Amino acid sequence: MNRLEQKIISDGIVREGNVLKVDSFLNHQIDIDMLNWIGEEFKRRFSDVKVDKILTIEASGIALASVAALHFNVPVLFAKKTQSVNVDGEKFCSQVASFTHKCINNVFVSKNYLKAGEKVLIIDDFLAMGSALEGLTDLVRQAGAEVAGIGIAIEKGFQEGGRKIREKGYRLESLAIIDEMDGTTGTIKFRQ
Amino acid sequence: MNRLEQKIISDGIVREGNVLKVDSFLNHQIDIDMLNWIGEEFKRRFSDVKVDKILTIEASGIALASVAALHFNVPVLFAKKTQSVNVDGEKFCSQVASFTHKCINNVFVSKNYLKAGEKVLIIDDFLAMGSALEGLTDLVRQAGAEVAGIGIAIEKGFQEGGRKIREKGYRLESLAIIDEMDGTTGTIKFRQ
Numbered sequence: 001m002n003r004l005e006q007k008i009i010s011d012g013i014v015r016e017g018n019v020l021k022v023d024s025f026l027n028h029q030i031d032i033d034m035l036n037w038i039g040e041e042f043k044r045r046f047s048d049v050k051v052d053k054i055l056t057i058e059a060s061g062i063a064l065a066s067v068a069a070l071h072f073n074v075p076v077l078f079a080k081k082t083q084s085v086n087v088d089g090e091k092f093c094s095q096v097a098s099f100t101h102k103c104i105n106n107v108f109v110s111k112n113y114l115k116a117g118e119k120v121l122i123i124d125d126f127l128a129m130g131s132a133l134e135g136l137t138d139l140v141r142q143a144g145a146e147v148a149g150i151g152i153a154i155e156k157g158f159q160e161g162g163r164k165i166r167e168k169g170y171r172l173e174s175l176a177i178i179d180e181m182d183g184t185t186g187t188i189k190f191r192q
Numbered sequence: 193m194n195r196l197e198q199k200i201i202s203d204g205i206v207r208e209g210n211v212l213k214v215d216s217f218l219n220h221q222i223d224i225d226m227l228n229w230i231g232e233e234f235k236r237r238f239s240d241v242k243v244d245k246i247l248t249i250e251a252s253g254i255a256l257a258s259v260a261a262l263h264f265n266v267p268v269l270f271a272k273k274t275q276s277v278n279v280d281g282e283k284f285c286s287q288v289a290s291f292t293h294k295c296i297n298n299v300f301v302s303k304n305y306l307k308a309g310e311k312v313l314i315i316d317d318f319l320a321m322g323s324a325l326e327g328l329t330d331l332v333r334q335a336g337a338e339v340a341g342i343g344i345a346i347e348k349g350f351q352e353g354g355r356k357i358r359e360k361g362y363r364l365e366s367l368a369i370i371d372e373m374d375g376t377t378g379t380i381k382f383r384q
Contacts, residue, residue, distance in 0.1 A: 024304070
C-alpha cells in the first residue's frame with residue numbers, strides 16, 4: 001500500500017451511504033506532510049506532462065492543489081461555487097451536482113485566468129460520481145484550454161466517475177482507488 | 193516595500209466601495225511563489241512562538257494557511273461555513289459577517305480537531321472589519337485553546353478590524369497594511 005492508502009486505513013472512517021470520512025487529515029483538518037507527499041506523487045506521475053496551470057474547486061481541493069503547485073511551480077486557479085446564476089460576460093460557468101450536500105452548484109472561473117491553449121492539470125481530493133470533474137473539464141473546454149491530466153487523491157472506484165472520465169480519454173491518476181467499502185465492518189479494499 | 197506590497201501595487205486593482213481586487217494572485221488565481229514567500233515571512237515573524245496548529249477559514253484562507261503550514265510543520269484546520277444552524281454536540285460554532293457578500297455565515301470546526309491547550313496560529317488572507325477573526329478567535333476560546341498569534345496577508349488599515357484585534361491584546365502580524373486606497377485614481381498607500 002502507498003502512503004495515502006495506509007493513512008486511509010489507519011485514520012479513515014467508513015460511514016453508511018458510501019461515505020468515507022477523512023476529515024482528520026484531508027478535508028477539514030489537514031496533515032500537511034501527507035499533502036506534501038501527495039503533491040510529490042502527482043509531480044512524479046505527471047513528470048512527462050507539460051502543465052501551465054493547476055485547476056481545482058473550492059473548498060477541499062484548494063489545500064491539495066496549492067501544495068501540489070509548489071512541486072509543479074505553476075499558478076493555481078480554484079473554481080468558485082455560487083447558488084446565484086449571475087451570468088456575466090466575465091466568467092466561464094458550469095454546473096456541479098454535490099454528492100455530499102445533495103444539491104446543484106453553479107461553478108465559475110474568471111475568463112481572465114483560463115486562457116486558450118493553456119495546459120491544465122485538474123486536481124481534486126475525491127472522485128465519486130464525477131460531477132465536479134465534469135464541471136471543471138467543461139470550464140477548460142469553454143476556455144479553449146486543454147486538460148493535460150487529472151490528479152485525484154481518493155477515487156471511489158465502485159462509483160461511476162472514474163469509468164466515465166477514463167472513457168472520455170482523459171489521463172486520470174488516482175492515488176488511492178477504493179473498490180469496496182463496508183459501513184458495517186469498516187473494511188476498505190483498494191484496487192491494485 | 194516588501195514583496196507582497198510590490199505585488200499589490202503591480203497587480204492589485206482598487207475598486208469603489210473600499211474593495212481591493214487581488215484575485216489574479218491571492219484569492220482566485222494563486223501565485224504559488226508569492227504564497228510561499230508569505231508563508232516564509234509568517235514563519236520568520238512568529239519564529240519565537242510555539243505553534244501547534246494553524247487555523248483558517250474557507251475558502252480563500254486555505255491556500256495561504258496550507259503553504260504556511262509547510263514552513264511551520266503543523267496541521268491546518270479550516271473552519272467551514274454553513275447557512276444552516278445545525279448545532280450538534282460535535283462542533284464549535286460561531287458567526288461571521290461577510291464584508292464581501294453582505295451576509296452572515298455560521299462557521300464551525302469539529303470538536304475533534306481543536307483541543308484545550310493547543311497553541312493556534314490563525315492565518316487569513318484579508319483583514320477588514322475583523323468579523324472573520326472574531327469568529328475564529330471565538331472558536332479557539334470555546335475549545336479552551338490559545339491564540340498564539342494572528343497572521344494576515346493584507347490588512348485594510350482604514351477599517352476597524354486591525355484596531356479591534358490589537359486592542360484585545362492579540363499578536364497581529366499583517367504583511368501589508370493599507371492605510372489609504374482610492375477607487376478613482378487607483379492609488380494605494382501602505383503603513384510604514
